[in-house]
Amino acid sequence: GAVVSQHPSWVICKSGTSVKIECRSLDFQATTMFWYRQFPKQSLMLMATSNEGSKATYEQGVEKDKFLINHASLTLSTLTVTSAHPEDSSFYICSATPGQISYNEQFFGPGTRLTVL
Amino acid sequence: QQQVKQSPQSLIVQKGGIPIINCAYENTAFDYFPWYQQFPGKGPALLIAIRPDVSEKKEGRFTISFNKSAKQFSLHIMDSQPGDSATYFCAASIRGTDKLIFGTGTRLQVFP
Numbered sequence: 562g563a564v565v566s567q568h569p570s571w572v573i574c575k576s577g578t579s580v581k582i583e584c585r586s587l588d589f590q591a592t593t594m595f596w597y598r599q600f601p602k603q604s605l606m607l608m609a610t611s612n613e614g615s616k617a618t619y620e621q622g623v624e625k626d627k628f629l630i631n632h633a634s635l636t637l638s639t640l641t642v643t644s645a646h647p648e649d650s651s652f653y654i655c656s657a658t659p660g661q662i663s664y665n666e667q668f669f670g671p672g673t674r675l676t677v678l
Numbered sequence: 679q680q681q682v683k684q685s686p687q688s689l690i691v692q693k694g695g696i697p698i699i700n701c702a703y704e705n706t707a708f709d710y711f712p713w714y715q716q717f718p719g720k721g722p723a724l725l726i727a728i729r730p731d732v733s734e735k736k737e738g739r740f741t742i743s744f745n746k747s748a749k750q751f752s753l754h755i756m757d758s759q760p761g762d763s764a765t766y767f768c769a770a771s772i773r774g775t776d777k778l779i780f781g782t783g784t785r786l787q788v789f790p
Contacts (some may be wrong), residue, residue: 604780654721660778669721
């Protein structure tokens with residue numbers, strides 16, 4: 562149980578285009594979803610926290626107009642990288658927590674590799 | 679104060695050895711300490727987690743030792759195997775939130 566999927570697993574786009582990444586909890590309802598960014602050989606950096614039906618909370622230094630997060634339902638959150646540039650190339654990972662069922666426990670998706678040309 | 683310091687950065691052991699990875703923190707509001715395993719190109723997977731009310735937790739070949747007074751916790755991998763070669767992250771979560779603060783990661787290589 563507690564499976565989180567991401568789509569797509571990898572994407573290549575041209576500079577200036579927007580890219581949407583989906584994160585789904587497949588067998589549980591996620592009260593909270595998180596979006597992380599990871600550069601090669603580095604740790605995970607939390608970008609934002611999203612709760613279903615409310616605006617995402619962004620970490621300091623993360624541009625909310627560039628990284629749009631929509632948590633439309635208890636099983637789906639999307640991250641849209643708007644007007645992507647080469648420096649946005651990274652590994653984006655989402656996670657979800659069942660909340661009260663399993664306090665603190667986060668289940669991670671397989672990640673999405675974004676390459677901006 | 680929000681940081682979790684992890685060491686070593688990399689670790690090489692032979693099959694059957696017991697690699698130990700250490701983490702330290704300052705914030706006493708942390709109340710949940712998980713360890714994650716990540717293979718290249720994949721998302722992290724939860725290995726084992728501990729709360730401050732216990733000093734040790736064991737699951738299979740993985741053991742967490744927790745020292746509340748020293749604000750340190752460590753991961754021990756018993757009888758390590760080449761398949762354990764991966765990057766390991768410790769993390770900590772603040773009481774009342776679901777946010778995880780990750781350590782910098784340890785790249786483990788287990789040679790046959």
